[in-house]
Amino acid sequence: MKNLKNKVAIITGATSGMGLESAKLLLNEGAKVVLTGRSQEKLDALKDQLNGDYLLVKAEAASISDSKRLIDTTVEKFGKIDILFLNAGIFRLEAIGELTESIYDEVHAINVKGPLFTVNVANEYLNEGASIIFNTSVVNVKGFPAMAAYASSKAALRSITRTLAAELGPRGIRVNAISPGPIDTPIYGKHNMPQENIDQMASSFPDLVTLGRFGSAKEIATTVLFLASDASSFITGAEIPVDGGFAQT
Ligand SMILES: NC(=O)c1ccc[n+]([C@@H]2O[C@H](COP(=O)([O-])OP(=O)(O)OC[C@H]3O[C@@H](n4cnc5c(N)ncnc54)[C@H](OP(=O)(O)O)[C@@H]3O)[C@@H](O)[C@H]2O)c1
Numbered sequence: 001m002k003n004l005k006n007k008v009a010i011i012t013g014a015t016s017g018m019g020l021e022s023a024k025l026l027l028n029e030g031a032k033v034v035l036t037g038r039s040q041e042k043l044d045a046l047k048d049q050l051n052g053d054y055l056l057v058k059a060e061a062a063s064i065s066d067s068k069r070l071i072d073t074t075v076e077k078f079g080k081i082d083i084l085f086l087n088a089g090i091f092r093l094e095a096i097g098e099l100t101e102s103i104y105d106e107v108h109a110i111n112v113k114g115p116l117f118t119v120n121v122a123n124e125y126l127n128e129g130a131s132i133i134f135n136t137s138v139v140n141v142k143g144f145p146a147m148a149a150y151a152s153s154k155a156a157l158r159s160i161t162r163t164l165a166a167e168l169g170p171r172g173i174r175v176n177a178i179s180p181g182p183i184d185t186p187i188y189g190k191h192n193m194p195q196e197n198i199d200q201m202a203s204s205f206p207d208l209v210t211l212g213r214f215g216s217a218k219e220i221a222t223t224v225l226f227l228a229s230d231a232s233s234f235i236t237g238a239e240i241p242v243d244g245g246f247a248q249t
Pocket of ligand 1: 012013014015016017018019036037038039042059060061062087088089090091110135136137138179180181182183184185186187190
């Protein structure tokens, strides 16, 4: 029995990493899935990897007009929305004193404004019982050098999770977050630091993680499935750490 048969899901930033693994799992569970990305080339390359009822939509996460088009296209093709995984995000590192306004604005536009306004435009098309899932990070509860812009964007999302859970709860809509620890995805190749600094930071992670390793995107996807399904029907406003104990022990 497929868990998500006839459910309509949108996953932002689904061309790689956690978004892509989540899309594959939800498709496998019978959902109709809309995958977004900002690169048409990367979206086109997904066609060989996906099975099931899906739609690929090019949408810049920071653009409210793109979010509006994404929602309209989804509703036109599949009907109203049951699952919204606001996953698209970028990671930037800049030490204090070197932080630029444009980096701060870029990080907060993609990581905070985009997810919030996607819910804002999706609101009238959310089915009763819908599940909204934000992708936060352990950095919203732990301090790491050079992460002021990134960590504050994830802390904002954690706060938005609670606010929207309170606001949408009366309609039976649940709003939760997943807080990943270090997860092995392509994000560590997309940053604004010398690669050796990133390698040095990444090499310290296994020692800091209680389970002694990086997590996998599949381990995030199974948590997305849990939060998207009725298995989590009495959970809202929560943030589930999927961090191997990184921020817990
Ligand atoms: N990996 C970790 O250790 C870790 C830990 C905690 C939290 N997270 C969070 O997890 C989420 C997923 O990251 P990931 O690790 O799976 O990395 P990823 O493989 O880089 O996936 C990020 C996805 O978001 C897309 N994206 C980025 N900026 C976008 C924009 N402006 N408009 C539309 N799409 C955009 C990327 O597309 P492009 O490839 O075209 O940029 C990609 O599809 C992010 O929110 C990240 O902050 C990651």
